[in-house]
Amino acid sequence: MVDFWISILEQGLIFGVMVLGVYITYKILDFPDLSVDGSFPLGAAITAQSLSLGINPFIALFLSFLVGMVSGAITGFLHVKYKITNLLSGILVMIGLYSVNLRIMGKANMPLFNKTTIFSNNIKPIFIIVIITFIMKLLLDLFLKTKFGFLVKATGDNPKLVTSLGINIGITKIAALMISNGLVALSGSMMAQYQRFSDVGMGRGIIVMGLASIIFGQSIFKGTSFILPTTMALFGSLLYKTSTAFALKLGFPPTDLKLITSVIVIIALAINNKKFSFKGKKLFNIGGGRRVRNSESV
């Protein structure tokens, strides 16, 4: 039973790093970035290939983060430069990454059983995971308190304000997508090292898991204003992992988990949208002062 809980904690915190990334795009930037379904296995693929080349596993983490950032930059570039909608930009990158990931690994999956990973030492995996996850969370919290972090928050809130401050919102969007996808790829790297293999399909549904976790996190801390949203995201991830673990215990086959996750997200969104209208879609349109949109066509 203790093992059961520890493994939930371990997996929940590894996914938590991904949830932090999804939180940046979905919640802060108001940019539903589907490319994370590709950048998660991208991190895993980079890691698998690095480890089999004998590269230090911590450097593999770092490489995954960097390559994830590149992927986020591409999604942002498509959206900002070519005015492709945020959804489609993400989908295009996600699809493209499938082939890229296959190329990186050379095959659909790579076992890492006899490779040196970040867990190949005497320290319990849970400690390593806790340390990495908390460092990422603290760095993100710090970032969001900086001047540039303020701009990222304001970009999701009111892009006009950012423009009026003399800042190109394209830059803040791309930067936020880079950080987000870097975190997601890092999470993918940790997962590959944890389960000791990388599979090209391991990213399927990551975005929905991320959303489910964010929604879980928000609902447990409803009404409290002193808990940081990043903390909520991590707790949400743990809660999500717990609930899926129990679903498995109840006898659902693992193949049903994605359906269960989708249904959870649908229910949560349905309840949420009934209560208050969606962020960003304000129903304002009085007389003049029309808002000019130039980035919302496909």
Add this chain to the structure above:
Amino acid sequence: MLEIQNLSKTFNKSTVNEKKVFKGFSLDVKKGDFITIIGSNGAGKSSLLNIISGSIKEDQGYLKLNDKTINKLPEYKRTKHISRVFQDPSLGTSPSMTILENLSMAYNKGKKFGLTMGVSKKNKEYFIKILSKLSLGLEGQLNTKVGLLSGGQRQALSLIMATMSNPELLLLDEHTAALDPKTSKIIVDLTKSIVKEKKITTLMVTHNLNQAINVGNRILMFHQGEIVIDIKGKEKKSLNIDKLMDYFEKIQSKDLLSDRLLFQ
């Protein structure tokens, strides 16, 4: 200060929805002018401000700010010189951030937005001083999220943020239209005092004729993308609603009065 020459703009060109807004429009704004702009719905007032600020691209014509052509400057670069306040109070601030965070961003305009802390303690007193002058009770709520403030409080904050970095040109598009008459007056008075104190050249669109007559040193009336009335200086000072009506009547043939105009 601001020169607009031979401006043309057509929306949805060569479609059934084609809408010619400007055809050879020109306007010369002097430094220190405070111009009020009135006119019927669809006359092109907002379009003009959008073109000046760069959020809409003109088809033809020159835009010059302090003798420099700004046609090619993207919107985010023009904001170095030009600030705006919109009708919708939520467009001037970041609602999920606190008053302190919003003011800190505005304070940093023109400087580097790097990885140093966004809020600096030493500016707090300065912000409190500015907010106290408003007598809206904002000075005690620095850590309140702006989304929780009333429309009038937000609009006051928008105005302060827009003018904090001393812009050369201020564009106001019906910035009091969403407010009740009392709050609207507070915001107009605040506008007048800031513009006077900082000597900002200002264009203010309004549907409130009294406001348009009592504020500023020049009044323009737009109709179908043209300036049909342009009164400044002494004549503007002695202007009242009756006189303005006389002007209307002279150009009645263009059926100006059929549209929404608010008399208060």
